[in-house]
Amino acid sequence: MSDLRRYVPTIATIIAVAVCVTAGNWQRTRMHYKQELRGQYEAARAAAPLTAAELDGPAGDWKALRYRTVAVQGTFDAPRQILLDNRVHAGHAGYDVIAPLVLGDGRAVLVDRGWIAQGRTRAELPQVAPPRGSVLVRGRIDIPSSSYVELKGEPPGRPVWQHLDVARYAAWSGWSLPPIVVQQTAPAAANDELVRSWPAPDFGIDTHRIYMVQWYAFAGISLAFWLVSHWPRLRRIGARRDA
Secondary structure (H helix, E strand, O other), X not given: OHHHHHHHHHHHHHHHHHHHHHHHHHHHHHHHHHHHHHHHHHHHHHOOOEOHHHOOOHHHOHHHHOOOEEEEEEEEOHHHOEEEEEEEEOOEEEEEEEEXXXXXXXXXXXXXXXXXXXXXXXXXXXXXXXXXXXXXXXXEEEOOOOOOOOOOOOOOOOOEEXXXXXXXXXXXXXXXXXXXXXXXXXXXXXXXXXXXXXXXXXXXXXXXXXXXXXXXXXXXXXXXXXXXHHHHHHHHHHHHHHO
């Protein structure tokens, strides 16, 4: 039993080093993946804007178009405009204004027209009707998350929504929509005072790098502690071998 106890610190060190190295490798893999995403983002920003004819996910892969810039002509469907609640800009609460843009070929795509502050009370909704007639909308493509938590579903026809669920919106509005939203980056008409501030995504590369270094450091510390605590015994073993 005493002989077995002698190996407990060694076994514990092996397990600790293995766990820490595995965790460090996982963080390194995630870091490389996020670096690839950032590369795709930079490439998308540098590419020429997509036209309405090019606004189609390759083989249904809409993620390939994420962050691409677009310049599309169409007409806003004003009656089906909604407000996304609890959107904050510069410390102020407000709404994102969402409306479908009907393209020249009859298709429609959701456009996030921008942000507007809420009224003096929750009952006082902002009046931000989209421009009439055909307009040119410039923006970038984003893909709304389909993962969210809500206590109850949105009542049909309610102008204020808590989440932008494209599938739910399509069922409510009657439009067949791609699973994207165009974040408008420039006014489509005069007297448009909506705020359009779309920050670059935080891919978390530095966070993964820090965690990777920490896990590898823990592995090194565990191994160093084992070497220090076993150094006298290792010297005796070495001396016996040299004798």
